[in-house]
Amino acid sequence: MKRTREKHYLLLLTPLLLLVLLLAIYPLLFALGISFFNYRLTDPTQTRHFVGLANYLRAFHSPLVHTAVINTLLFVAGTVSLELLLGLGMALLLNHENKLIQLIRSWLVLPMALPALVVGLIWKALYNVDFGPLTYYLKHLGLNLGRGPLGESHLALPAVMLIDVWQWTPLAMLIFLAGLKSLPQEPYDAARVDGANSWQQFWHLTLPLLKPTWLILLLLRTMQGFKVFDTLYATTGGGPGTATTVLNYHIYTQGMVFFRMGYAAALANILLVLVGMLAIFYIILLERQRQ
Amino acid sequence: MRMSKVQVLIQGMLVAAMLLFFLLPIYWLLSTAFKFGRDAFATPPQWFFFHYTLENFRQLWQNSGTPGYLRNSIIISGGVTALSLLLGVPAGYALARSQSRLIAASSHLFLLLLMLPPIAMLIPFYLLMRQLHLLGSYAGLILLDTLFDASFVAWLMRSTFAEMPPAMEEAALVDGASVWQVFRKIALPLAWPGLSAAAIYCLIFSWNDFLFALMLTSPRTKTLPLGIMASFSAVEISWGRMAAMSFIAVLPPFFVALFLNRTWQATISQRSSPNS
Numbered sequence: 001m002k003r004t005r006e007k008h009y010l011l012l013l014t015p016l017l018l019l020v021l022l023l024a025i026y027p028l029l030f031a032l033g034i035s036f037f038n039y040r041l042t043d044p045t046q047t048r049h050f051v052g053l054a055n056y057l058r059a060f061h062s063p064l065v066h067t068a069v070i071n072t073l074l075f076v077a078g079t080v081s082l083e084l085l086l087g088l089g090m091a092l093l094l095n096h097e098n099k100l101i102q103l104i105r106s107w108l109v110l111p112m113a114l115p116a117l118v119v120g121l122i123w124k125a126l127y128n129v130d131f132g133p134l135t136y137y138l139k140h141l142g143l144n145l146g147r148g149p150l151g152e153s154h155l156a157l158p159a160v161m162l163i164d165v166w167q168w169t170p171l172a173m174l175i176f177l178a179g180l181k182s183l184p185q186e187p188y189d190a191a192r193v194d195g196a197n198s199w200q201q202f203w204h205l206t207l208p209l210l211k212p213t214w215l216i217l218l219l220l221r222t223m224q225g226f227k228v229f230d231t232l233y234a235t236t237g238g239g240p241g242t243a244t245t246v247l248n249y250h251i252y253t254q255g256m257v258f259f260r261m262g263y264a265a266a267l268a269n270i271l272l273v274l275v276g277m278l279a280i281f282y283i284i285l286l287e288r289q290r291q
Numbered sequence: 292m293r294m295s296k297v298q299v300l301i302q303g304m305l306v307a308a309m310l311l312f313f314l315l316p317i318y319w320l321l322s323t324a325f326k327f328g329r330d331a332f333a334t335p336p337q338w339f340f341f342h343y344t345l346e347n348f349r350q351l352w353q354n355s356g357t358p359g360y361l362r363n364s365i366i367i368s369g370g371v372t373a374l375s376l377l378l379g380v381p382a383g384y385a386l387a388r389s390q391s392r393l394i395a396a397s398s399h400l401f402l403l404l405l406m407l408p409p410i411a412m413l414i415p416f417y418l419l420m421r422q423l424h425l426l427g428s429y430a431g432l433i434l435l436d437t438l439f440d441a442s443f444v445a446w447l448m449r450s451t452f453a454e455m456p457p458a459m460e461e462a463a464l465v466d467g468a469s470v471w472q473v474f475r476k477i478a479l480p481l482a483w484p485g486l487s488a489a490a491i492y493c494l495i496f497s498w499n500d501f502l503f504a505l506m507l508t509s510p511r512t513k514t515l516p517l518g519i520m521a522s523f524s525a526v527e528i529s530w531g532r533m534a535a536m537s538f539i540a541v542l543p544p545f546f547v548a549l550f551l552n553r554t555w556q557a558t559i560s561q562r563s564s565p566n567s
Binding site: 002005006008009010012013015016017019020023024026027028030031034090093094104106107108109110111112113114115116117118119121122123125126130131133136166169170171174223226227229230233234248251252255256261264265268269271272275276278279280282283 | 319403410412417434441470474506544549555556
């Protein structure tokens with residue numbers, strides 16, 4: 001009885017499981033395989049030479065990869081910390097229930113519903129050095145922007161980071177709001193009896209109590225930060241020079257522009273291990289919280 | 292808590308600044324879609340007082356691939372949504388109700404898949420599709436989108452089903468109904484809110500996708516975001532046309548975020564913290 005039931009459950013799960021095995025696990029193993037080969041799609045004979053760890057060694061020694069790793073870390077650290085801080089601030093401001101605030105909240109989350117590519121193009125126009133509204137106002141404030149925020153190599157990375165902050169801070173706000181709503185009331189009552197002012201309540205109660213929310217957002221946004229692509233494709237294409245080339249974008253260029261499949265696969269595997277460790281950490285954290 | 296007038300004023304100003312920062316770029320897009328070229332390029336920027344025109348949309352409809360891109364986007368996001376629900380909902384039910392360790396463990400597989408950088412899978416997947424001669428077909432893109440969306444649907448529906456009291460389902464099973472019958476007749480009709488949230492998620496995420504479509508479509512199967520990019524990088528750069536095309540591309544997500552906002556916000560939070 002119980003056995004047949006479990007069999008039926010397995011049957012319901014099988015189609016999706018097969019899809020995952022076929023379209024995810026198999027390609028990942030395949031990628032592991034070709035990362036040991038010199039395999040270029042542009043090669044007319046399409047031969048694959050076994051090169052051992054050469055692709056990985058090349059990656060570890062490439063100055064471009066070093067730049068890409070640094071850019072990735074700067075991008076992730078910058079966007080994640082800004083998004084979390086701003087998101088918390090916004091959540092605290094909008095943590096009341098009335099019609100107006102609900103309306104404001106549903107408008108504020110619009111950016112994250114938009115296609116990231118369109119978001120990138122909007123900001124590309126806003127940043128445009130000739131007619132972009134943002135550049136226009138910044139110039140009037142007396143700032144020297146040279147070839148525009150996206151055209152100067154010291155401005156480009158912060159400029160694309162701002163785009164990410166614009167699109168994803170609302171998500172941090174939403175999750176902080178959910179976190180604030182689930183806070184217990186008793187500690188606050190006790191604190192008020194003890195005469196704690198609202199700053200003390202925030203510092204000694206709200207922040208520590210929100211720790212699980214912080215952690216989850218931190219991990220989630222970090223992992224998503226490693227995936228940034230559309231925004232860069234729409235705005236800088238990794239440039240000027242290599243100013244906004246992140247690892248993800250570098251892999252795309254190596255694989256899909258230069259068709260160096262073996263090398264791109266090796267780079268992708270390095271990224272995969274980095275993000276995979278974070279993801280596993282995240283899942284363990286979730287499981288802990290569930291208990 | 293009582294607040295002084297100054298505090299209320301400061302709060303109001305902060306909220307206004309937030310609204311300005313997050314909504315002005317969107318307003319720029321929507322208004323530029325209705326501007327002539329000279330107003331779009333004007334300095335100082337024209338925010339409200341310009342000649343409204345439908346010229347950009349007329350041009351889109353006449354001499355660009357827009358109707359085709361729109362059709363492709365609809366076919367692909369429709370296909371992805373249908374297939375993801377078909378695969379993901381039963382899987383989510385199994386994850387919620389089964390007592391088996393093995394099945395529970397597979398739920399982590401889906402979650403892990405959702406978090407990995409897609410580029411790691413894309414390069415081998417591209418080669419696979421190339422071998423199968425599916426590059427540039429609807430099928431290749433639909434399959435890849437479905438891989439990720441169905442995994443999320445399974446994860447989302449797992450919590451939806453797990454929150455429903457199992458008593459009625461247990462009774463039906465004791466009375467000799469099969470798992471399939473219980474799923475179809477009892478659990479599924481009660482899971483409507485979760486189902487609609489899952490469907491919305493799939494629609495929006497396949498609609499908004501760019502990277503997968505960039506790698507897997509051909510000129511014939513290009514979706515809207517690709518069309519926007521293509522027409523934009525063409526010789527004559529027209530911000531007005533780009534904005535008009537983007538206007539069409541942002542309408543569905545706009546509608547969802549504003550009018551189905553409860554479901555949308557709940558789903559998007561769920562996507563982030565799957566057990567909240």
